[in-house]
Amino acid sequence: MDNVILRMENIHKRFPGVYALCGVNFELRYGEVHALLGENGAGKSTLIKVLAGIHPVDEGSIYIKGEKRNIDSVKASQANGISVIHQELCLVPHMTVSENIFLGREKLKGKFKAVDKIGQNRKAQEILNSLGLEIKATDMVAKLSVAQQQMVEIAKALSVDSEIIVMDEPTSSLSEKEVDMLFKTIDNLKKRNIAIIYISHRMEELYQITDRITVMRDGKYIGTRETKDVTMDELISMMVGRELKDLYIRNFHELGEKVFEVKNLSRDNVLNNISFSLNKGEILGIAGLVGAGRTELARAIFGVDSFKSGKVIIEGKEVTINSPQDAMNNGIVLVPESRKEQGLILIKSVGYNITLCVLNEFMKTFSNDKHKEESIISDYINKLSIKTPSSKQLVGNLSGGNQQKIVIAKWLATKPKVLILDEPTRGVDVVAKAEIYSIIDMLSNQGVSIIMISSDLPEVTNMSDRVMVMCRGEIAGILERKDITQERIMKLATGGAKHAS
Numbered sequence: 001m002d003n004v005i006l007r008m009e010n011i012h013k014r015f016p017g018v019y020a021l022c023g024v025n026f027e028l029r030y031g032e033v034h035a036l037l038g039e040n041g042a043g044k045s046t047l048i049k050v051l052a053g054i055h056p057v058d059e060g061s062i063y064i065k066g067e068k069r070n071i072d073s074v075k076a077s078q079a080n081g082i083s084v085i086h087q088e089l090c091l092v093p094h095m096t097v098s099e100n101i102f103l104g105r106e107k108l109k110g111k112f113k114a115v116d117k118i119g120q121n122r123k124a125q126e127i128l129n130s131l132g133l134e135i136k137a138t139d140m141v142a143k144l145s146v147a148q149q150q151m152v153e154i155a156k157a158l159s160v161d162s163e164i165i166v167m168d169e170p171t172s173s174l175s176e177k178e179v180d181m182l183f184k185t186i187d188n189l190k191k192r193n194i195a196i197i198y199i200s201h202r203m204e205e206l207y208q209i210t211d212r213i214t215v216m217r218d219g220k221y222i223g224t225r226e227t228k229d230v231t232m233d234e235l236i237s238m239m240v241g242r243e244l245k246d247l248y249i250r251n252f253h254e255l256g257e258k259v260f261e262v263k264n265l266s267r268d269n270v271l272n273n274i275s276f277s278l279n280k281g282e283i284l285g286i287a288g289l290v291g292a293g294r295t296e297l298a299r300a301i302f303g304v305d306s307f308k309s310g311k312v313i314i315e316g317k318e319v320t321i322n323s324p325q326d327a328m329n330n331g332i333v334l335v336p337e338s339r340k341e342q343g344l345i346l347i348k349s350v351g352y353n354i355t356l357c358v359l360n361e362f363m364k365t366f367s368n369d370k371h372k373e374e375s376i377i378s379d380y381i382n383k384l385s386i387k388t389p390s391s392k393q394l395v396g397n398l399s400g401g402n403q404q405k406i407v408i409a410k411w412l413a414t415k416p417k418v419l420i421l422d423e424p425t426r427g428v429d430v431v432a433k434a435e436i437y438s439i440i441d442m443l444s445n446q447g448v449s450i451i452m453i454s455s456d457l458p459e460v461t462n463m464s465d466r467v468m469v470m471c472r473g474e475i476a477g478i479l480e481r482k483d484i485t486q487e488r489i490m491k492l493a494t495g496g497a498k499h500a501s
Contacts, residue, residue, distance in 0.1 A: 003029045003030050004029055005065055005163060005164060006051075006064060008027075008047070008051070008062050008063075009061045010060040011023070011024040011025070011047065011057055013046055013050060013055055013058050021046055024043065026047065026221070028164065028195045028197060029195060029212075030163075030193045030195055031190050031193040031195060032195055033186060033209055034198065034211065034212045035197075035199070035213040036199050037199075037200075037213050037215045037235060039399075039430070040428060040429045042219070042239070042429075043216050043220070044216055048199070050062075051071065051197075052077045053075070053078075064080045080164075081160075081162050081163040083160065083162035083164070083166070084165075085150065085153040085154065085157065085165065085166065087172060089153055090153070091149055091153065093141050094140065096121075096138050097128070097135060097136065097140075097144075097152050098137040098138065100141055100152055101127070101152065106120065107119050121138060123159070127155045127159055128155055131188060132184070132185070132188060133185070146178070147174050151181075154189070158194075162194070163194055164195050165195070165196050167186075167199065168199045170200070172427055177289075178290070183208065186198075201433075202456075203232055203236075211226070212227060213235065215239055217238070217239060222238050248437055248458070248462035248463060251441055253281065253445060255279040255282045256447060257280055258278070259278060259279065259314065259315055260278040260332075260449055261276075261277045261312075262274055262275060262277075262310065262312055263311040263313065266310055267296065267300055267306075267307040270293055271297055271473050274475060278418065278449045281444050281449065283450045283452055283465050284450070284464065284466050285452050285459075285464030285466070286451060286452065286467070286468050286470060287469050288470035289494065292470040292472065292473070292493065293470050294422075298420050299334075301332060302321075302332060303321040303323045304324060314330050314332075328357065331416050331418060332417070333411035335421045336422055340403070344395050345395070346394070347394060347396060348395060349395065350390075350394075350406060351377040351392065354377050354380050354381075354409045354410050355413065358376065376413055377391045380412065383412075384412075384435075385405070386405045388402060399428075399429075404425070404436060405436070408421075412443070418449050419449070421450060423453060423456075425456065425459060452464065458486070461489070464484065465481055466478055466484075467479045469489055469492035469493050471492065471493055471494070
């Protein structure tokens with residue numbers, strides 16, 4: 001098989017109490033994009049860490065270009081032409097593109113081994129140009145978009161002559177235009193015979209970019225299929241071991257009275273005259289392109305960022321919100337876009353995170369009602385079906401889907417009136433998505449009013465009672481349930497119409 005650049009055979013990896021990989025097989029061909037698919041906890045990350053030299057393999061063999069290789073360190077992995085572009089990009093923001101590309105491998109010259117900045121910039125620019133990128137080697141990374149930073153990571157991989165590039169959730173923070181730019185770059189890499197392992201939970205994009213798909217489940221290899229020959233339902237069945245009948249779980253019901261209102265909210269150069277209302281039990285979807293002002297609106301309502309003018313009204317009364325504490329006191333909570341950085345304390349336990357905002361319910365000056373604390377924790381673990389060995393498990397050790405459930409549980413413990421969800425299913429697998437949708441539907445039926453910000457158009461169209469579309473810091477239109485389509489949302493989001501047709 002001369003066209004195979006990488007073969008992993010019968011790979012086993014054990015951790016204390018966990019059999020992470022059990023006889024996994026994986027094959028990668030020259031010039032192909034091969035998706036690695038599976039639920040959170042299926043073993044994808046562990047397999048990639050074995051390939052990257054982060055975890056030594058317990059049993060099994062790795063072959064590069066037909067030769068067995070011992071990949072026992074990151075350096076050994078890189079020496080074998082392997083580069084991994086992680087979901088959290090590994091760039092230094094206050095250095096130039098060129099400095100990042102050659103970080104730790106600086107080009108030196110002269111007797112005193114000074115950094116050859118001119119030569120380094122020239123070489124970096126050659127790589128950037130070869131990818132068809134409009135990025136300068138002298139640009140500061142901090143000034144680049146997330147998509148451009150990913151391109152810098154790809155350029156960095158090419159600078160060490162990588163022939164195998166792993167991309168982990170590369171589109172999770174990108175706009176539609178930026179995704180197109182990434183896909184063009186990937187197509188360019190394919191033409192250069194570079195092989196790509198592509199990890200993504202956005203299954204629809206696998207059909208746009210991949211040649212083959214390998215599915216893992218519970219640390220085991222399930223199978224490999226040609227992308228053109230397999231349906232999404234078949235892939236889901238391979239992932240979960242059963243048929244997943246309903247992804248979007250929503251029981252639409254009659255809404256209650258108006259409970260929340262924003263009037264003429266503005267913030268310099270970010271938000272302009274935003275007005276909308278929310279009924280009891282309603283799910284209001286907020287859609288728009290990256291930069292439309294959706295997250296900025298959520299942060300303003302929650303008191304993270306101040307706003308120049310406008311009113312926030314709860315149950316008919318205007319309230320003052322100058323901080324998140326003010327918002328919480330008025331029954332408004334926010335599940336943020338980035339759960340790891342803004343929603344959780346990863347080095348603390350499940351129980352600690354769930355009860356973080358309701359300590360006053362069981363902690364007194366000289367005592368701690370342990371029974372009440374455990375009751376709150378177990379209640380939400382059960383209600384939200386959080387999969388954890390115990391409430392004492394560190395949150396950082398759980399899958400993305402379970403981490404997201406814990407952020408939701410933390411805020412539900414405060415008994416909110418208005419729940420703001422910013423990208424509620426970003427970076428979670430299809431089964432966790434279905435579970436989170438079920439939770440959102442349950443809360444709506446219980447009378448919680450929900451604002452759901454999402455870049456996932458099927459999510460918005462299937463879960464929302466109404467959809468408010470934003471464009472450049474303004475409301476482009478609000479669609480009623482009967483009028484919600486992806487086409488209408490995109491027309492409004494791109495400024496193609498002032499009002500819904």
